[in-house]
Amino acid sequence: xxxxxxxxxxxxxxxxxxxxxxxxxxxxxxxxxxxxxxxxxxxxxxxxxxxxxxxxxxxxxxxxxxxxxxxxxxxxxxxxxxxxxxxxxxxxxxxxxxxxxxxxxxxxxxxxxxxxxxxxxxxxxxxxxxxxxxxxxxxxxxxxxxxxxxxxxxxxxxxxxxxxxxxxxxxxxxxxxxxxxxxxxxxxxxxxxxxxxxxxxxxxxxxxxxxxxxxxxxxxxxxxxxxxxxxxxxxxxxxxxxxxxxxxxxxxxxxxxxxxxxxxxxxxxxxxxxxxxxxxxxxxxxxxxxxxxx
Amino acid sequence: xxxxxxxxxxxxxxxxxxxxxxxxxxxxxxxxxxxxxxxxxxxxxxxxxxxxxxxxxxxxxxxxxxxxxxxxxxxxxxxxxxxxxxxxxxxxxxxxxxxxxxxxxxxxxxxxxxxxxxxxxxxxxxxxxxxxxxxxxxxxxxxxxxxxxxxxxxxxxxxxxxxxxxxxxxxxxxxxxxxxxxxxxxxxxxxxxxxxxxxxxxxxxxxxxxxxxxxxxxxxxxxxxxxxxxxxxxxxxxxxxxxxxxxxxxxxxxxxxxxxxxxxxxxxxxxxxxxxxxxxxxxxxxxxxxxxxx
Numbered sequence: 001x002x003x004x005x006x007x008x009x010x011x012x013x014x015x016x017x018x019x020x021x022x023x024x025x026x027x028x029x030x031x032x033x034x035x036x037x038x039x040x041x042x043x044x045x046x047x048x049x050x051x052x053x054x055x056x057x058x059x060x061x062x063x064x065x066x067x068x069x070x071x072x073x074x075x076x077x078x079x080x081x082x083x084x085x086x087x088x089x090x091x092x093x094x095x096x097x098x099x100x101x102x103x104x105x106x107x108x109x110x111x112x113x114x115x116x117x118x119x120x121x122x123x124x125x126x127x128x129x130x131x132x133x134x135x136x137x138x139x140x141x142x143x144x145x146x147x148x149x150x151x152x153x154x155x156x157x158x159x160x161x162x163x164x165x166x167x168x169x170x171x172x173x174x175x176x177x178x179x180x181x182x183x184x185x186x187x188x189x190x191x192x193x194x195x196x197x198x199x200x201x202x203x204x205x206x207x208x209x210x211x212x213x214x215x216x217x218x219x220x221x222x223x224x225x226x227x228x229x230x231x232x233x234x235x236x237x238x239x240x241x242x243x244x245x246x247x248x249x250x251x252x253x254x255x256x257x258x259x260x261x262x263x264x265x266x267x268x269x270x271x272x273x274x275x276x277x278x279x280x281x282x283x284x285x286x287x288x289x290x291x292x293x294x
Numbered sequence: 295x296x297x298x299x300x301x302x303x304x305x306x307x308x309x310x311x312x313x314x315x316x317x318x319x320x321x322x323x324x325x326x327x328x329x330x331x332x333x334x335x336x337x338x339x340x341x342x343x344x345x346x347x348x349x350x351x352x353x354x355x356x357x358x359x360x361x362x363x364x365x366x367x368x369x370x371x372x373x374x375x376x377x378x379x380x381x382x383x384x385x386x387x388x389x390x391x392x393x394x395x396x397x398x399x400x401x402x403x404x405x406x407x408x409x410x411x412x413x414x415x416x417x418x419x420x421x422x423x424x425x426x427x428x429x430x431x432x433x434x435x436x437x438x439x440x441x442x443x444x445x446x447x448x449x450x451x452x453x454x455x456x457x458x459x460x461x462x463x464x465x466x467x468x469x470x471x472x473x474x475x476x477x478x479x480x481x482x483x484x485x486x487x488x489x490x491x492x493x494x495x496x497x498x499x500x501x502x503x504x505x506x507x508x509x510x511x512x513x514x515x516x517x518x519x520x521x522x523x524x525x526x527x528x529x530x531x532x533x534x535x536x537x538x539x540x541x542x543x544x545x546x547x548x549x550x551x552x553x554x555x556x557x558x559x560x561x562x563x564x565x566x567x568x569x570x571x572x573x574x575x576x577x578x579x580x581x582x583x584x585x586x587x588x
Contacts, residue, residue, distance in 0.1 A: 086390075086391075088388065088389070088390065089389075090390055091588075092386075092389050092390040093390075093440075093579070093580065093583045094382065094440055094443065094444055094583065095382070095383075095386050095389075096380075096382065096384055096386040096387075096392050096393065097380075097392055097440050097579075098390050098391055098392045098394075098395060099390065100392075100395065101392060101394065101395065101433075101576070102576065102580045104429070104433075105434070105573065105576040105577065105580070108429070108541075108573070109534070109537055109573060109577070112537050112540060112541050112544070113537065115484065115540075115544060116481045116484060116537075116540060119481070119483035119484065122548070123483075123484065123544045123548060124544050124545055124548030124549070125548070127426075127541075127544065128422050128423055128426040129422055131425070131426050131429055132421075132422040132425055132426065135398070135402070135425055135429075139395075139398075140399070146387075146388055146391050149388065150388055187410045187413070189413035189417075190409065190410060190413065190417065240403070243403055243406050243407065243410075246406060246409075246410060247402075247406050247421075250406070250409060250417045250418050250421065251418055253418075254416070254417060254418030254419070255418070279399070279402070279403060282395070282396065282399040283399065283403070285387070285388075285391075286387065286396045286399070289387045289388065294385075
């Protein structure tokens with residue numbers, strides 16, 4: 001309500017698309033929660049869908065700048081392999097070695113063989129941007145799977161959901177508070193619309209959501225987390241979310257794109273939706289592993 | 295001897311540097327074997343040394359093209375962390391998840407924060423080439439550590455040594471046979487000196503070395519490998535070695551460098567020495583894990 005009644009509500013474009021945004025966000029979030037709930041069998045198709053759309057937008061931005069990175073089918077294929085290789089319970093290569101890493105190496109070799117088989121201009125750029133695409137979309141995204149099962153399937157569900165909610169709360173908080181009170185530019189060269197006030201708003205709403213969700217979850221999984229844990233975790237999640245947002249801004253600005261695509265009404269592209277969650281997933285996973293389940 | 299008496303021996307530059315090359319190769323190889331023998335405590339400093347020199351050459355080639363990728367200290371620091379995180383026996387994050395992956399993510403975030411803190415031209419290029427450098431040098435190299443301990447410290451020593459010897463035998467075979475009989479160009483756009491005959495020579499010498507070494511090792515570790523196993527393994531190692539060689543040629547040509555540096559007399563730079571082994575290490579590791587220790 002505050003958002004709608006804020007002084008900027010009548011500014012054209014600021015909240016004009018709020019209706020369809022909220023509706024499609026709620027539908028999308030419900031689908032994600034359902035897929036996460038049932039474990040890797042339903043998460044895998046969902047992640048594949050999201051990954052293919054995200055990678056497609058990345059590749060299409062590159063293509064608009066004249067850089068055709070490897071074959072489309074091979075990119076999606078390796079991306080799908082990468083997601084499959086992150087399903088927990090697979091026999092591991094060696095303790096502390098992952099199959100994801102094997103897919104990254106294989107994709108590097110694949111890009112190289114493509115350059116030998118069909119030589120073209122700017123071979124190194126194709127390899128370098130190809131590896132980065134595999135890192136940025138499927139690799140980062142695949143940590144959703146690892147987080148879902150940390151430390152076990154029952155609790156992992158909640159850790160993943162709280163993390164994702166914390167990341168999106170950070171987005172919403174930054175958008176609302178930045179729109180209403182934003183004065184000081186955060187990173188004008190990268191993303192001119194972002195403000196310091198928005199960043200603080202993101203941190204604040206992220207904390208509120210993480211803390212209240214963990215209070216609810218506490219009833220099923222005592223002892224749960226205290227307010228300081230929730231503060232540290234939401235600081236981390238919100239920072240990674242805002243950096244992820246900036247990362248996508250760097251990609252879009254450098255490649256001269258405005259939105260990454262137009263997957264959803266009022267949402268821009270799929271990458272625009274994923275950006276803030278991509279870095280959050282591995283960061284939350286390794287933080288929880290080191291600080292909580294060590 | 296054949297190499298010295300080959301018809302090309304008098305061609306200026308072809309074998310002129312053979313003397314110092316052989317001597318420094320033998321010294322280098324002895325040091326590597328000793329470091330590998332004593333396990334991760336001696337391997338780690340050796341890998342750090344090699345990694346810092348290799349990454350330094352990569353960064354300096356980029357700098358010559360006007361691209362300063364992140365800070366030097368941070369690059370070496372993350373590279374060192376990446377090598378440390380591949381030491382076997384560390385408590386793993388989750389079965390099938392590696393600490394190496396955490397370092398890659400952290401470096402991605404670090405590069406991003408650098409762009410926010412000190413904005414400059416071409417931010418995406420710095421991030422993309424930065425991630426690739428971390429992938430190409432420390433990440434690929436760190437699989438030496440994994441291979442050293444597959445399936446156990448005693449046998450792993452031999453698997454790593456046979457792999458490295460197979461890779462360098464491929465180099466020497468390609469150089470000698472290519473120099474003597476090379477006619478058909480292998481990949482003229484990428485590396486004009488390489489020939490199909492050289493590639494076959496590389497495969498052949500790689501097989502000879504892998505097979506004879508595994509025959510010797512068989513006495514300590516029966517049943518050992520048969521001739522077909524040795525053939526398949528050397529095919530794989532030699533192919534990955536030659537692709538690794540081409541990968542470095544792509545990097546050098548694209549960045550307009552001739553040698554990657556001048557670390558050793560007659561050897562060009564450290565990257566020129568490492569190139570053929572970089573992709574071989576993870577390829578051999580995952581192949582042995584899947585085909586032999588599954």
